[in-house]
Each structure stands twice: as C-alpha cells, then as structure tokens.
Amino acid sequence: MIQISTGDSRPIFRQIVDSIRLQIATGELEPGTKLPSVRGLAMQLTVNTNTVAKAYNELTAQGWLESRPGLGLFVSKPRKLFSDRERERRLNEAVQQFINQVIGLDYDPDELLQRLERDLRALDIRSARSAGNE
Amino acid sequence: MIQISTGDSRPIFRQIVDSIRLQIATGELEPGTKLPSVRGLAMQLTVNTNTVAKAYNELTAQGWLESRPGLGLFVSKPRKLFSDRERERRLNEAVQQFINQVIGLDYDPDELLQRLERDLRALDIRSARSAGNE
DNA sequence: CCATGTGTACTGTGTGTGGTGGTACAGTAG
DNA sequence: CTACTGTACCACCACACACAGTACACATGG
Numbered sequence: 001m002i003q004i005s006t007g008d009s010r011p012i013f014r015q016i017v018d019s020i021r022l023q024i025a026t027g028e029l030e031p032g033t034k035l036p037s038v039r040g041l042a043m044q045l046t047v048n049t050n051t052v053a054k055a056y057n058e059l060t061a062q063g064w065l066e067s068r069p070g071l072g073l074f075v076s077k078p079r080k081l082f083s084d085r086e087r088e089r090r091l092n093e094a095v096q097q098f099i100n101q102v103i104g105l106d107y108d109p110d111e112l113l114q115r116l117e118r119d120l121r122a123l124d125i126r127s128a129r130s131a132g133n134e
Numbered sequence: 135m136i137q138i139s140t141g142d143s144r145p146i147f148r149q150i151v152d153s154i155r156l157q158i159a160t161g162e163l164e165p166g167t168k169l170p171s172v173r174g175l176a177m178q179l180t181v182n183t184n185t186v187a188k189a190y191n192e193l194t195a196q197g198w199l200e201s202r203p204g205l206g207l208f209v210s211k212p213r214k215l216f217s218d219r220e221r222e223r224r225l226n227e228a229v230q231q232f233i234n235q236v237i238g239l240d241y242d243p244d245e246l247l248q249r250l251e252r253d254l255r256a257l258d259i260r261s262a263r264s265a266g267n268e
Numbered sequence: 269c270c271a272t273g274t275g276t277a278c279t280g281t282g283t284g285t286g287g288t289g290g291t292a293c294a295g296t297a298g
Numbered sequence: 299c300t301a302c303t304g305t306a307c308c309a310c311c312a313c314a315c316a317c318a319g320t321a322c323a324c325a326t327g328g
Contacts, residue, residue: 011286018234025237037303048288053305062238070296070303080240087239091246094235095253100152101228103159104196105221106214109254112225113247119229120243145315171274182317187276194275204274204325 002036004045012047016055024064024075027126035065035073078126136170138179146181150189158198158209161260169199169207212260 002023004015023029035041038056042049056073059065066076082090102112138149157163169175172190176183190207193199200210216224236246 021237051287067304072303081238090239091236091241091249094232095250098228098232099253102225103155103259104215105224107225112254113251115225116229116250117247119233120246123233125237185316201275206274
C-alpha cells in the first residue's frame with residue numbers, strides 16, 4: 001500500500017519513490033511482484049499520471065524495478081546498485097545533512113544515536129544485496 | 135570563515151545558514167562576536183546581497199543571531215530555541231530522511247551507527263543551550 | 269551637519285523544479 | 299480489434315532560488 005501526505009514537505013514523486021523503495025528494502029515487496037499500473041496508482045492517489053511515471057522511472061533507473069514492455073513494472077532481484085565511491089559519497093552526504101538538521105535541537109549525542117539505532121533496527125533491512133547473488 | 139561550494143546541491147543561502155550555525159554550535163563563533171556585514175560577505179562569496187541577507191534573517195529568526203540597528207549582527211547567547219513538540223518533530227523528520235537516503239546503500243546498521251557516532255563526537259557540540267542559563 | 273557603513277524592505281527579472289492536463293505511440297493479452 | 303501496459307512528448311501554472319537595483323532608518327566618525 002502506497003500512501004502520500006499533503007503535510008509532507010517532500011515532493012509527491014519523492015514520497016512515492018521513498019515509500020516503494022522502503023517496502024522493497026524491508027522485504028514487504030518481494031522480487032517479481034507486479035506493481036500497480038501508472039494510471040491505476042495515479043487514480044488511487046488522485047495525482048497526475050506523469051508524477052507516478054516520474055517516480056517509477058527513477059526506481060527503474062536505480063535498479064529497484066524492471067520494466068516488461070506491455071506488461072508492467074516488477075520488483076527486480078537484489079543486486080549491487082552503487083560503486084564504492086558513490087556509496088561513500090552518499091553516506092557522507094546523509095550524515096552531514098542529518099547533523100545539520102539536529103544541530104540546533106540540543107539533543108545529547110547518546111540520545112540521537114539511541115534513537116537512530118531504534119528506528120534502524122525496527123526496519124529489519126534486507127542486506128543481502130551486495131553479496132550472495134550473482 | 136564561511137565557504138560555499140558550487141558542487142553542493144543545497145541552495146546558497148542554506149549553505150551559509152548551515153555553516154554559521156555549525157560554527158556557533160561548536161563554539162567556533164562565541165556569543166557577542168560580530169559577523170561580516172551583509173555586503174561584505176556577499177562580496178567575499180561573490181554572491182548577491184539578498185542571498186546573504188536571507189541567510190542572516192533565518193539565523194536571526196531562529197535566535198542564533200541578534201541585530202543591533204546600525205551596528206551589525208552578533209552571535210546571541212545560547213537559549214532554548216524550540217518547543218518540545220517541535221524538537222521531537224524535527225528529530226523524527228531528520229531520522230526518517232536519513233534512513234531514506236541510506237536505505238539503498240547496503241550498509242550494515244552497526245556500520246551506520248558507528249559512522250554517525252564518530253562524526254557526532256568529532257563536533258563537540260555545546261549542549262548548554264537549554265539548561266544552566268537564564 | 270554630513271558621509272559612510274550597517275540591516276532591512278521593497279520591486280522587478282530570469283531560471284529551474286514540481287505538478288497538472290492532454291495527446292500519442294509501441295508492446296502485450298484477451 | 300479492444301483494452302491495458304509503459305513511455306515520450308507538449309503546454310501551462312506555481313513556487314523557490316538567485317540576481318539586480320533602489321530606498322529607508324540607524325549608528326558612528328569626520
């Protein structure tokens with residue numbers, strides 16, 4: 001089930017991308033599963049078809065989905081998505097951004113780490129994407 | 135010293151805000167210190183004066199800086215900036231955003247936490263903002 | 269008094285992104 | 299042939315960002 005929120009500051013197409021990517025990473029959506037059609041999901045979310053198509057395009061370009069012409073989009077099998085340099089760059093960017101966002105909130109570092117650990121473990125990420133598959 | 139990078143995806147005024155806020159939070163800029171003038175910093179960064187003014191305005195609105203008419207802007211004394219609800223909301227938003235950014239990178243949760251702990255402790259944040267001052 | 273430097277507030281103008289609406293086309297299944 | 303699929307366009311509007319210029323009130327040093 002994909003949901004979007006008007007109160008969310010993120011663009012609509014990004015909410016869709018994040019939502020689907022999260023469901024794939026947690027195993028809620030398994031490889032081979034067919035996704036709702038562009039027009040169907042757009043109807044359900046009451047948004048434009050182009051907005052859904054944009055989200056699907058990004059997910060396909062990043063290797064999360066695969067397109068079968070005339071049939072639809074399907075969750076692809078896990079594989080390595082980024083180079084080591086790109087992984088490191090993105091992680092560093094995410095860390096810096098996180099720090100900038102919490103820097104004025106006066107939280108203790110231990111409290112921040114504890115909170116992150118709780119939310120990270122609650123997801124139960126499938127981490128078999130870079131190893132154990134050919 | 136404030137620097138901006140053209141390769142950074144963040145808007146210029148946000149880079150300025152983050153940079154100054156970080157320097158205040160780490161104690162690199164002490165309360166009472168006078169900041170570069172709007173026109174001076176704009177000249178130094180080869181950026182429009184309005185862009186610098188926008189950054190300074192946000193920092194002043196959030197309580198990091200204080201304006202003395204005709205004199206300039208100065209680092210204000212630490213104090214509580216947000217309500218408890220706002221603090222919690224912003225922390226939650228930052229955590230969710232961080233997770234969304236690293237979810238496809240196939241990092242082990244422990245590795246993520248270790249990295250965050252390292253970068254957080256390296257900053258040595260001044261955490262006396264909500265207690266011990268009147 | 270006057271010139272200079274300070275923040276602040278406007279009014280434009282241009283560019284890029286996000287979102288919507290509509291049309292069109294190739295591939296697949298019934 | 300019909301209906302569904304993704305995909306690629308086009309046009310339009312709204313908004314944020316950045317730049318450019320002007321103006322005003324304040325404080326300081328001549």
